[in-house]
Amino acid sequence: MHGIILKTLRDFVVDTYDEERWLEIQREADVDEKVYVPVTVYPDGDVYELVRAAGSLTGESPRTILSEYGRWVVPALLETYDLHIDEEWDALELLANIQRFHTSLRTRDLTELTTPRVKTEWLDENRVRITYDSDRQLCDIARGAIQGVADHFDATLLVEETTCMFEGDDACRFVVERPVAEGASADEASTERRTEVTQ
Numbered sequence: 001m002h003g004i005i006l007k008t009l010r011d012f013v014v015d016t017y018d019e020e021r022w023l024e025i026q027r028e029a030d031v032d033e034k035v036y037v038p039v040t041v042y043p044d045g046d047v048y049e050l051v052r053a054a055g056s057l058t059g060e061s062p063r064t065i066l067s068e069y070g071r072w073v074v075p076a077l078l079e080t081y082d083l084h085i086d087e088e089w090d091a092l093e094l095l096a097n098i099q100r101f102h103t104s105l106r107t108r109d110l111t112e113l114t115t116p117r118v119k120t121e122w123l124d125e126n127r128v129r130i131t132y133d134s135d136r137q138l139c140d141i142a143r144g145a146i147q148g149v150a151d152h153f154d155a156t157l158l159v160e161e162t163t164c165m166f167e168g169d170d171a172c173r174f175v176v177e178r179p180v181a182e183g184a185s186a187d188e189a190s191t192e193r194r195t196e197v198t199q
């Protein structure tokens with residue numbers, strides 16, 4: 001696992017709770033005093049154990065913690081990598097570019113890592129499909145990170161999860177739509193099955 005994930009997981013816990021809580025979580029996960037740095041690869045098990053321990057110490061479900069972490073981490077990742085975000089982009093356009101970020105960061109940092117398998121494609125001018133099919137099954141991070149992008153732009157996005165590996169599907173797929181301004185489209189699809197993600 002890429003060190004940036006573990007380092008920012010620590011930052012997330014310290015920001016949300018405090019340093020003492022992180023140390024407790026590390027003890028409970030049996031990785032006491034391990035210091036995580038972005039340019040190192042760590043066992044995937046550290047993430048699962050830390051999130052399990054965080055769940056048992058906070059009473060939250062591990063999947064909720066991963067989602068909250070995903071939401072929290074977007075600005076931190078943008079800042080850490082000093083990524084050039086085109087000023088013209090809105091939230092959906094940034095999401096349409098995350099495949100590129102994930103591929104280029106792997107190349108730049110740690111070529112031996114398996115990158116998260118995040119793919120993006122435009123379905124039409126207002127909808128992007130994100131497909132995640134990593135064996136790590138961290139789609140909760142993806143769910144949170146989509147929300148984090150909406151927060152970052154103070155935008156509303158409609159998110160439909162069409163498949164999920166936890167439901168036995170081959171991949172997790174999110175169809176993300178930017179709502180069209182009223183009157184702009186005669187083809188306003190029902191949003192009933194969708195989650196409205198807003199700041």
Ligand code: HEM
Nearest residue numbers: 002077078101105113114115116134136138141142145146
């Ligand atoms: C916006 C800027 C973003 C940056 C700079 C970024 C960068 C990164 C980096 C560096 C990693 C670790 C890479 C590795 O393991 O090789 C990662 C992991 C991940 N990212 Fe992003 N990310 C961003 C947004 C998102 C968004 C919006 C999603 C939603 C689909 C997402 C989904 C994930 C997932 C699911 C993982 C861990 C998955 C795994 O290891 O299987 N990321 N990201």
